[in-house]
Amino acid sequence: MNDRSPTLVAETGRRNEAAILNAAIHAFGTQGFNGASMRDVARGAETSLSNLYNYFPSKSKLLAAALRHANAELRSRVLSAVELAGDDAPSRMREAVRAHVGFVVEHQTATLVATNELRYLDPGDRAALVEDRDATQDAFERIVAQGVADGVFRTPYATDAARTILGAVAAIASWYRPDGALGRGQLAEQYARYALALLEAPLTH
């Protein structure tokens, strides 16, 4: 039902749950939270409108659940990329950015939803998801802090740098086209370099 991005949520015990979540991401991503109707989601999930409510108690809780999945997947990708990287901050930053770009490109729609539709959640859900997102941002901030401590990131504005980098990467989702000039790998490389440059790391070559 979503040709652009592979399904974000895998099958679980409850048969339709994954289908509903993926349909929700697609619908919310292409039409916006308020522009998409629960009927659109049901159509995408190939189930009935009322059956959605056997899985999620409201439209907004459905959005929250979808965003929780997206956040979890993003975080796990970034964290394992960092673990597999070298010990120095530049390598780690490079791999973290590459992983993030990979997620954005693969789950473009989910990224758009996570960026644009957070505001439509109940305050409690929004807070929980912001915390969730901040956990990913923390991984970046720790790398920045390490690089600054090591003297290899020389920006005087280290505090906001991680947020700025994450914002730039997420923004890719708003213009990227899989059939465009840049391939996934090149894009990842490019943004890794942007990130290191922004941090004022000396060029390594």
Added chain:
Amino acid sequence: MNDRSPTLVAETGRRNEAAILNAAIHAFGTQGFNGASMRDVARGAETSLSNLYNYFPSKSKLLAAALRHANAELRSRVLSAVELAGDDAPSRMREAVRAHVGFVVEHQTATLVATNELRYLDPGDRAALVEDRDATQDAFERIVAQGVADGVFRTPYATDAARTILGAVAAIASWYRPDGALGRGQLAEQYARYALALLEAPLTH
């Protein structure tokens, strides 16, 4: 009606036009295009629902008009900042970014609308506005090209750099709080430096 940002659109000949446009930006910015109703706009503009249609033929045309005003204001700020700057690319880039940051901070809501709600326009209006926005982006790209030609911007990814910088600056609107730690001026300074670093300009101090 919007305490955070000063009204974007000034009084014109038609008495209520500016009030409607400013109310529209406020409503669309805080609730999203589909989340805000024409009744919300009318309430914000302190006029009647049906009177909106004496000024704008549809909700979507109202959004288009509001965005045209925002774009025009942004562009004029950036262009005149560039004109007043020195002749070298880094100075120009610095002033362009500072002007843009200024607009984002002053018209935070309008920036959010321009970033998030463009998708809800009729295709024709969207195309026109994208063109409009690209005109502003062109100003940045010309500076980048000049800097690359002068050898002062050494990034190998000059093509996408302007877009990335503009995206990062626009993203400020999604988290900036006027009562936060960073003042307007510091923020402008910081983002100017981010931009030059990202372009891999050698530090001037």
Added chain:
Amino acid sequence: MNDRSPTLVAETGRRNEAAILNAAIHAFGTQGFNGASMRDVARGAETSLSNLYNYFPSKSKLLAAALRHANAELRSRVLSAVELAGDDAPSRMREAVRAHVGFVVEHQTATLVATNELRYLDPGDRAALVEDRDATQDAFERIVAQGVADGVFRTPYATDAARTILGAVAAIASWYRPDGALGRGQLAEQYARYALALLEAPLTH
């Protein structure tokens, strides 16, 4: 649209208001508050569903408004009947009961609604309407008190007598058929006598 009872609410300035209120009483009376839909009301009022909301902000407020009209009409009938009666308690009680029976028979549906559907109001509206209803009940209680003081009502249970009488009269609405054996006048006479007997007034003939 309501053949049984003449319309309770007369035309006012707003063209459709009376039609909507009368249709609401009919619909709520025949199908119950939860059994009747706003579409039913709209159909009865010969207007569109959505137009109902130009007059009443919700189904429950529509019920409240309808009941306010019914209560007002009932109270005014009872009060003027009492005023026109003689000075002694039995005459007053007789006329009050006769007036009430007249209202019940004429506005049978409205009486049913007032008896059965009060519970579906917002607490605030319900409280206001109960107060309203109690004002009518007060008229009866004052007559009871006068009769007791005069020694002409000899029941030892004067406190609850008014409520019991009103309940019995209202209950007429649940079985009365205009084409039945009892005419309006006979019914009024009969219930007046029930009331006086219940109050243990000595028979006057």
Added chain:
Amino acid sequence: MNDRSPTLVAETGRRNEAAILNAAIHAFGTQGFNGASMRDVARGAETSLSNLYNYFPSKSKLLAAALRHANAELRSRVLSAVELAGDDAPSRMREAVRAHVGFVVEHQTATLVATNELRYLDPGDRAALVEDRDATQDAFERIVAQGVADGVFRTPYATDAARTILGAVAAIASWYRPDGALGRGQLAEQYARYALALLEAPLTH
């Protein structure tokens, strides 16, 4: 699940039947037939929604079954009270009313349902239940007839008297509060006197 009234229906062979019936009375009594959902009933009976349909084929049949139980209990109380009373009509009426008041006070919710929700039954079920209820009313009417024949009830409106008395007693359910000023016994005494007075029986003391 219903603290006010003791459960009306006792355990039977089928484990959940009584729980469902009692939950139905509670739900229909507090929210009305159309206001209560089968889910509410299931929750009250602590079973699953779909299991309700193993016991009762539809919501309306469930209401019918619940009302049959209530009617049967009421009738048996009244009949055995009459049997235990003396032979004269006033004694019998007094005991019948006392028994009825006892039922209303003990099964207030069931009384409310029987009074207000009968209309929502299928015509066939409604007819059967009305007949059922009329059987109880017949007991009262026979007493009235006896009293009239004996010259002890002197009302000229004997025909409707039983219905009026029963209506007044049932109406107790709409205002009685167990923690109120009147105890069960006082209330029964009071309504017995109301009934005899209404029938124009000479006072016995």
Added chain:
DNA sequence: GATGAATGAGGGTTCATTCAT
């Protein structure tokens, strides 16, 4: 310009009921 009334379409959600297990 400006308004209040009007409307058809569609919104999210709940409903009684059924079915497979």
Added chain:
DNA sequence: AATGAATGAACCCTCATTCAT
């Protein structure tokens, strides 16, 4: 007997828009 998932119809209400004044 018991359940969770499923469904189509219907619910109240709001929407963008139009029209008569």
